[in-house]
Amino acid sequence: MSEVRVLVGTRKGAFVLTSDGRRDRWDVSGPHFGGWEIFHLKSSPAEPNRIYCSQGTGWHGQLIQRSNDGGKTWEAVDNKFVYDGVPGTHQWYDGTPHPWEFKRVWHLEPSLSDPDTVYAGVEDAAMFRTTDGGQSWHELKGLRENSTGSKWTPGAGGLCLHTILIDPSNPERIYIAISAAGAFRTDDGGTTWKPINKGLVSKYIPDPTAEVGHCVHRIAMHKSRPQVLFMQKHWDVMRSDDGGEVWHRISGNLPTDFGFVIDVHAHEPETIYVVPIKSDTEHYPMDGRLRVYRSRTGGNDWEPLTKGLPQQDCYVNVLRDAMSVDALDACGIYFGTTGGQVYASADAGENWKAIAEHLPAVLSVEVQTLK
Amino acid sequence: MIRVELPAHLQTLARVGREVQLDVRGEVTQRAVLDALEASYPVLRGTIRDHVTHKRRPFMRFYACAEDLSHEPPDAALPPEVASGAEPFLVIGALAGG
Numbered sequence: 001m002s003e004v005r006v007l008v009g010t011r012k013g014a015f016v017l018t019s020d021g022r023r024d025r026w027d028v029s030g031p032h033f034g035g036w037e038i039f040h041l042k043s044s045p046a047e048p049n050r051i052y053c054s055q056g057t058g059w060h061g062q063l064i065q066r067s068n069d070g071g072k073t074w075e076a077v078d079n080k081f082v083y084d085g086v087p088g089t090h091q092w093y094d095g096t097p098h099p100w101e102f103k104r105v106w107h108l109e110p111s112l113s114d115p116d117t118v119y120a121g122v123e124d125a126a127m128f129r130t131t132d133g134g135q136s137w138h139e140l141k142g143l144r145e146n147s148t149g150s151k152w153t154p155g156a157g158g159l160c161l162h163t164i165l166i167d168p169s170n171p172e173r174i175y176i177a178i179s180a181a182g183a184f185r186t187d188d189g190g191t192t193w194k195p196i197n198k199g200l201v202s203k204y205i206p207d208p209t210a211e212v213g214h215c216v217h218r219i220a221m222h223k224s225r226p227q228v229l230f231m232q233k234h235w236d237v238m239r240s241d242d243g244g245e246v247w248h249r250i251s252g253n254l255p256t257d258f259g260f261v262i263d264v265h266a267h268e269p270e271t272i273y274v275v276p277i278k279s280d281t282e283h284y285p286m287d288g289r290l291r292v293y294r295s296r297t298g299g300n301d302w303e304p305l306t307k308g309l310p311q312q313d314c315y316v317n318v319l320r321d322a323m324s325v326d327a328l329d330a331c332g333i334y335f336g337t338t339g340g341q342v343y344a345s346a347d348a349g350e351n352w353k354a355i356a357e358h359l360p361a362v363l364s365v366e367v368q369t370l371k
Numbered sequence: 372m373i374r375v376e377l378p379a380h381l382q383t384l385a386r387v388g389r390e391v392q393l394d395v396r397g398e399v400t401q402r403a404v405l406d407a408l409e410a411s412y413p414v415l416r417g418t419i420r421d422h423v424t425h426k427r428r429p430f431m432r433f434y435a436c437a438e439d440l441s442h443e444p445p446d447a448a449l450p451p452e453v454a455s456g457a458e459p460f461l462v463i464g465a466l467a468g469g
Contacts (some may be wrong), residue, residue: 035380059430059464060380060418076384076414080422
């Protein structure tokens, strides 16, 4: 029978949740790396028991852990993230040039085909890659040295590269997103990059349609149609049908189109999910009601999914890396909250239940479907 | 032998107890002790001082003989009690508020 493994990164450790394909009873293991901030864990699609983990604290900085047995045991691998060459500057909050400084790894994206190759999205925004299973990391400096790099300015959450999407039909094409610079694409495996923000409109920057400066919170794609992208921006839910060349707004009837997460159903490429958050100043659901919204039309027409989710006095947030889907026939949807709950639906969002509660604030959720 | 006490997170990371003992050749300085520590436990590289600049991380402190040596130059000699092994060199995670 199939098994599902949910990798949960929290403010105070990692947790691994497992269940069989029925997904009604869950075993919770952890905390792994108790007391450490776990920004993200993700497994290799090519070797599911190979898991990479971004671990850190303010005291000891960044560590990367690797498991070869599905999270039972771990070994620390290289944690040296050094910008290639003289890093130069980006724009600081006060408008002055500010040197690039490595702070942490936000997101780890293993290659689709090689378990030893992993991309790391870091703060201050840059992309690193290992090709030896984490024994060494090297910057793909073409992104940071992009012609717009010196204009990038951190948002309140830092100048972080938080989203990495590899085109399954063409591994040379990779999409990334940086808060608060925007979305970028490479078509040559990371050597050169270009901003792909046309169509984004952000009223919080001086030129709302500028080439960069947009606070992209998350991008998602369905593996069968990698040219179709869905974006949750600071405000606005957006869609591109041409690999990010042009975006258009699909917020439609959402009660608010601020939010962080967005994801796509495993088998229905036009079915997408968001968790609307009240506003940029009030990072919790509207009216204290935690609602996932689903569109089955690729956007614009949205329906609330509430069964099993708290519908009063709920003031948690759902952070950008904290939603994922499984690949079982009845697609499972999962998300974690800053209140320490992990919610799951085994029927594409119709019914929800908490599969873990009282965890530290959840930073990331990734799901593996194991046959 | 030089005695070094580590904070809890680094004990876990290096898979050691509270105190490790190191053979430090030449003058016993902060730099020499940390070089020896990282040579024996490479997993600690980058967790106490920066990988490249070797500057102490902001929330790390170095104490010995009831003195805060965090701001001493890295090549200054450590107290004789540390050099003789009578007293440990303490690597401390600073109070960070909250």
